[in-house]
Amino acid sequence: MLRLSALYRFPLKSCKAESLQQVGLDKLGLDGDRRWMLVDEASGRFLTQRVVGQMSQLSALWNAEGGLTLSVPGRSAIDIALPASDAELRGVTIFKDSLRVPDAGDEAGAWVSEFIGKPTRLVQIPLDRARITQAGYGKDDDQVAFADGFPLLLIGQASLEDLSQKVGQTLEMLRFRPNLVIEGSEAYAEDGWKRIRIGDVEFRVVKPCSRCILTTIDPQTGVRSDDREPLATLQKYRAQEEGAMFGQNLVNDGNGRLEVGMPVTVLE
Known part of the structure; x- marks a missing residue:
């Protein structure tokens, strides 16, 4: 079976x-799956382990309100609330998709920037700003x-x-x-x-x-x-x-x- x-x-x-x-x-x-992403502050380009290996050690726990708790060994954890409906929108690029999504704010940005080692922002994608799946399938x-x-x-x-x-x-x-x-x-x-x-x-x-x-x-x-x-x-x-x-x-x-x-x- x-x-x-x-x-x-x-x-x-x-x-x-x-x-x-x-x-x-x-x-x-899945509820809460890949609803958050790190992007380069200057370009808005998405960041992954492909080029930023230390991301493999970053823990992100999702909560029922849609927020995150970020933690890594040796640093204090940070709780990040789901951005408000009127939060600042940031232009981001993921593969061939360009879109505008809510930014998590300066405190979150400072925390992830220190971890990544360069100016970085944390962004979230609400349901009404979701991307279309890869063309030709589904x-x-x-x-x-x-x-x-x-x-x-x-x-x-x-x-x-x-x-x-x-x-x-x-x-x-x-x-x-x-x-x-x-x-x-x-x-x-x-x-x-x-x-x-x-x-x-x-x-x-x-x-x-x-x-x-x-x-x-x-x-x-x-x-x-x-x-x-x-x-x-x-x-x-x-x-x-x-x-x-x-x-x-x-x-x-x-x-x-x-x-x-x-x-x-x-x-x-």
């Missing part, structure tokens, strides 16, 4: 995960917050175990930053799914996930592997035109709640 074996939320894009037992869903995926009105392209990422536990065997070391699931982990399927079974149901919520499987250099960063230490593993192995046997694929991007059709242990049904 297929079941949901793990749930992860990433409140702040490219920072540490929250491991959850249950969580709600809204139009943009429906025209599918939306996403600050995740790379789609609201949710699913990986089968057996797929990770197969990759670990090929690499020759036990790999942490969090290298691949999924929201949903499924147990009970064969390795890469998720490649063939088109629609699934978990609890009362249906999900469309819209696109394989192309993997990048982030997979080579140890999520515990933030250290990048010298041998480019596991990306190097993925590129040997999971390469497609857009890159090395591992995991599937999903869009949820409707709201609801998820809980670890729920059965998963493949509908198509």
Whole structure:
């Protein structure tokens, strides 16, 4: 039997995960997932571990009011409220998307600037300013917050175990930053799914996930592997035109709640 074996939320894009037992869903995926982002103050360009490795050590906990608590070893934590409806808007760029979103304010900006080591701002995306998902996949009105392209990422536990065997070391699931982990399927079974149901919520499987250099960063230490593993192995046997694929991007059709242990049904 297929079941949901793990749930992860990433409140702040490219920072540490929250491991959850249950969580709600809204139009943009898991409640609170990737609703916040760090940007370069001057350019508004988004920041990730791809170029700022220390972000792997930044913890961001989401609260029910939509705010954040940021913390890193050796520094006092900071609580950041959800920006007010009339908060200053900042122009930001994430990949090819340019948009204006609420800025979290100067206190938050000073805290993240000191951590990053250059002028940085913290921004938040409300539902009414969400981006459209990657063109050519899903429906025209599918939306996403600050995740790379789609609201949710699913990986089968057996797929990770197969990759670990090929690499020759036990790999942490969090290298691949999924929201949903499924147990009970064969390795890469998720490649063939088109629609699934978990609890009362249906999900469309819209696109394989192309993997990048982030997979080579140890999520515990933030250290990048010298041998480019596991990306190097993925590129040997999971390469497609857009890159090395591992995991599937999903869009949820409707709201609801998820809980670890729920059965998963493949509908198509």
